[in-house]
Amino acid sequence: MKKIVILVCLLLTVIACKKEQQSTNTLEAKVSELLEKMSLDEKLGQLNLRGTSSRVKGKLSDSLKQAVRDGKIGAFLNVSNTAFVDELQRIAVEESPNKIPLIFARDVIHGYKTLFPIPLGMAASWDAKIAENSSRVAAIEAASFGIRWTFAPMLDIARDSRWGRIAESPGEDPFLASKLSEAYVKGFQGDSLNDPTSLIACAKHFVGYGAAIGGRDYNTVSMNEALLHNVYLPSFKSAVAAGTQTFMTAFNEMNGIPASGDKKMLTEILRHDYGFDGFVVSDWDSVEEMIAHGFAVDDKHAAEISLNAGLNMEMNSKTFEMHAKKLLQEGSITEATIDALVAEILRVKLRMGLFENPYRVDNSDNLYAAAHLQLAKEAVVKSSVLLKNDQNILPLASETNIAVIGPLADKPREQLGTWSFDGDGKYTKTPILAFETENVNYNFVEGLSYSRDKSTQDFSKAVAAAKQADVILFIGGEEAILSGEAHSRAEINLPGAQEQLIKELAKTGKPIVLIIMAGRPITVGNILNDVDAILMTWHPGTMGGPAIHDMIFGKAEPCGRLPVTWPKVAGQSPIYYNHKTTGRPVIPEEFVQMDSIPIGAWQSSLGNTTHYLDIGYLPQYPFGYGLSYTSFEYSNLTLSSNTISENNDITLKVTVKNTGKRTGSDIAQLYVQDVVGRITRPAKELKGYQPVTLKPNEATELTFTLSLEALKYYDNDVVFDVEKGDFNIWVGQNSAAGLMTTIKYE
Numbered sequence: 001m002k003k004i005v006i007l008v009c010l011l012l013t014v015i016a017c018k019k020e021q022q023s024t025n026t027l028e029a030k031v032s033e034l035l036e037k038m039s040l041d042e043k044l045g046q047l048n049l050r051g052t053s054s055r056v057k058g059k060l061s062d063s064l065k066q067a068v069r070d071g072k073i074g075a076f077l078n079v080s081n082t083a084f085v086d087e088l089q090r091i092a093v094e095e096s097p098n099k100i101p102l103i104f105a106r107d108v109i110h111g112y113k114t115l116f117p118i119p120l121g122m123a124a125s126w127d128a129k130i131a132e133n134s135s136r137v138a139a140i141e142a143a144s145f146g147i148r149w150t151f152a153p154m155l156d157i158a159r160d161s162r163w164g165r166i167a168e169s170p171g172e173d174p175f176l177a178s179k180l181s182e183a184y185v186k187g188f189q190g191d192s193l194n195d196p197t198s199l200i201a202c203a204k205h206f207v208g209y210g211a212a213i214g215g216r217d218y219n220t221v222s223m224n225e226a227l228l229h230n231v232y233l234p235s236f237k238s239a240v241a242a243g244t245q246t247f248m249t250a251f252n253e254m255n256g257i258p259a260s261g262d263k264k265m266l267t268e269i270l271r272h273d274y275g276f277d278g279f280v281v282s283d284w285d286s287v288e289e290m291i292a293h294g295f296a297v298d299d300k301h302a303a304e305i306s307l308n309a310g311l312n313m314e315m316n317s318k319t320f321e322m323h324a325k326k327l328l329q330e331g332s333i334t335e336a337t338i339d340a341l342v343a344e345i346l347r348v349k350l351r352m353g354l355f356e357n358p359y360r361v362d363n364s365d366n367l368y369a370a371a372h373l374q375l376a377k378e379a380v381v382k383s384s385v386l387l388k389n390d391q392n393i394l395p396l397a398s399e400t401n402i403a404v405i406g407p408l409a410d411k412p413r414e415q416l417g418t419w420s421f422d423g424d425g426k427y428t429k430t431p432i433l434a435f436e437t438e439n440v441n442y443n444f445v446e447g448l449s450y451s452r453d454k455s456t457q458d459f460s461k462a463v464a465a466a467k468q469a470d471v472i473l474f475i476g477g478e479e480a481i482l483s484g485e486a487h488s489r490a491e492i493n494l495p496g497a498q499e500q501l502i503k504e505l506a507k508t509g510k511p512i513v514l515i516i517m518a519g520r521p522i523t524v525g526n527i528l529n530d531v532d533a534i535l536m537t538w539h540p541g542t543m544g545g546p547a548i549h550d551m552i553f554g555k556a557e558p559c560g561r562l563p564v565t566w567p568k569v570a571g572q573s574p575i576y577y578n579h580k581t582t583g584r585p586v587i588p589e590e591f592v593q594m595d596s597i598p599i600g601a602w603q604s605s606l607g608n609t610t611h612y613l614d615i616g617y618l619p620q621y622p623f624g625y626g627l628s629y630t631s632f633e634y635s636n637l638t639l640s641s642n643t644i645s646e647n648n649d650i651t652l653k654v655t656v657k658n659t660g661k662r663t664g665s666d667i668a669q670l671y672v673q674d675v676v677g678r679i680t681r682p683a684k685e686l687k688g689y690q691p692v693t694l695k696p697n698e699a700t701e702l703t704f705t706l707s708l709e710a711l712k713y714y715d716n717d718v719v720f721d722v723e724k725g726d727f728n729i730w731v732g733q734n735s736a737a738g739l740m741t742t743i744k745y746e
């Protein structure tokens with residue numbers, strides 16, 4: 001019997017492999033057949049992503065329709081008029097020489113109509129499932145409008161809160177970012193690429209965009225191979241493994257090479273090492289920008305560099321369209337190069353089923369569906385981070401008389417955050433709308449009309465309202481425009497006169513709960529002692545209001561944990577938990593704060609370690625930090641063995657107990673330090689995490705597994721390995737806490 005079962009299994013496996021092989025053969029046969037038939041103009045047309053502005057009204061130009069009819073455009077960006085989408089696709093599949101369908105792209109970053117928390121907020125959920133589900137909803141809503149390609153997920157590791165695009169990033173840690181990367185790709189693309197609601201994903205911005213010097217967008221990036229491979233590449237490698245069909249090059253240079261012309265990154269690493277078999281699109285005009293970078297002499301040279309580097313499609317700039325033919329004639333690029341680039345695009349279009357089903361399937365009755373809104377609300381709760389809660393002032397009793405003050409309490413568009421242009425503000429549920437709906441006992445006086453408002457004219461009204469209330473709920477932060485692309489800030493405190501207003505309100509003696517809506521960590525040092533609680537909701541999206549209501553009144557508990565280190569001042573940036581120890585690590589007991597330095601102190605009389613005299617050496621809040629409405633105790637950390645080896649994974653067990661009075665959730669985190677390496681190693685690295693929810697006094701035992709593979713790392717020769725030695729291990733609630741133990745690799 002057993003033999004029969006084995007034989008059947010073998011037979012089924014062979015059949016499945018055969019089928020897979022056949023489908024690959026069929027795909028390749030179709031690609032070859034198309035290439036055979038296509039003219040050079042048509043081949044070059046596939047390399048052309050025509051950027052449009054979704055704000056353009058009026059009708060489709062005849063020249064644009066003719067270009068499509070001639071097969072000179074392969075894809076469109078930002079065509080938000082569905083009649084235009086349908087007409088352009090009809091021309092392509094009915095009138096162009098080889099009926100090759102168009103792909104329509106859009107930046108569907110954190111929702112399409114139903115907006116979810118910005119990606120940095122979603123990262124704070126540490127919840128891959130909700131990241132996947134939110135992307136699936138976004139895909140379902142966007143596909144109705146003909147969009148089948150999203151320029152997401154953005155996978156740029158971000159260590160500098162001054163950088164505007166930290167709002168779109170998965171945070172500072174490669175382990176967490178890689179989990180989210182896989183989830184986003186699966187969510188956007190769905191179970192099958194030829195499903196009409198599948199959006200092909202686009203891993204961006206390849207690579208290192210978040211390491212721009214000074215947090216200044218588009219700026220210079222330099223790093224060694226070890227940092228590139230250990231920190232900035234893993235989330236992209238994860239996207240390849242998850243099957244992303246496209247990549248997008250970054251605006252920045254990496255070590256002197258602009259990303260859109262970087263053959264090592266686009267061909268050697270992405271295709272040869274990672275096995276990526278989709279296609280690569282440039283970022284907006286980034287091919288042409290190689291001239292400004294001082295890397296290309298002119299447009300033609302820029303086209304030559306990018307095509308030979310392995311860039312398939314040019315977004316908006318037209319260097320390929322203008323110069324590819326000449327480059328071919330002069331032999332600067334070869335027909336084989338063009339054919340290979342075109343083949344990768346055709347392969348993706350075939351996988352998407354566009355040749356069989358080129359037209360959009362309109363399910364637009366699902367926009368803002370109840371299930372979508374419920375998921376969006378859940379995502380806000382999961383991503384909100386409780387940073388301070390003195391005297392457990394939160395949650396509030398339902399009858400509490402609240403003075404709601406601040407510029408973001410009732411701003412439908414602002415709470416959607418960056419990359420939310422398809423969301424409709426009239427569907428946004430603001431905190432004020434939620435309080436109204438839930439009959440909260442509140443009085444609303446804005447005090448400031450927008451986040452940058454410097455006028456104090458309404459302060460007296462706000463203070464008067466505060467005096468009548470039990471608790472002040474200040475809802476402030478940043479308008480949406482203050483983060484996102486090209487929106488870096490040198491100072492990252494509350495803009496406008498928000499700090500001034502908070503200090504005036506604090507003079508009333510009433511407790512203040514500060515709710516921050518922002519696209520980045522906001523330095524709160526100036527008002528930290530004036531507020532009793534701080535809840536970071538990032539830009540929470542459509543359902544921010546109901547979620548904030550439920551969290552404030554305890555119907556839900558904020559579950560988020562920081563995906564980025566929260567600085568005390570901008571001057572600490574870049575700041576991140578997985579820093580190197582350096583030769584002079586901080587010795588807390590030796591640190592002398594600047595105001596305590598004796599006058600005339602002898603030059604070497606202070607602790608010579610890596611710190612700032614004024615602000616010290618600690619962040620405001622560490623990576624992985626977040627409070628619950630209850631408390632937890634971690635105990636009894638045990639190891640299955642004190643030594644790890646190729647064939648002997650370590651199992652760690654830890655007991656977690658809810659020591660508070662209400663059910664609550666935590667995220668248990670596992671960190672490792674490689675004490676001595678062939679190159680210097682980070683002080684800590686996240687190697688595992690798991691959520692835990694417990695009732696009061698309930699305890700549970702969590703298990704983590706650690707393999708030797710997980711301890712390996714790249715050195716500057718790009719060798720991936722780990723040497724024998726000691727490893728420190730922590731299990732706890734964030735990167736600055738936890739029970740510690742040690743293991744050996746011997």
Ligand code: GLC
Nearest residue numbers: 077107151204205283284485
């Ligand atoms: C922008 C962004 C990129 C976006 C693209 C298309 O400049 O850098 O993330 O996908 O252009 O909008």
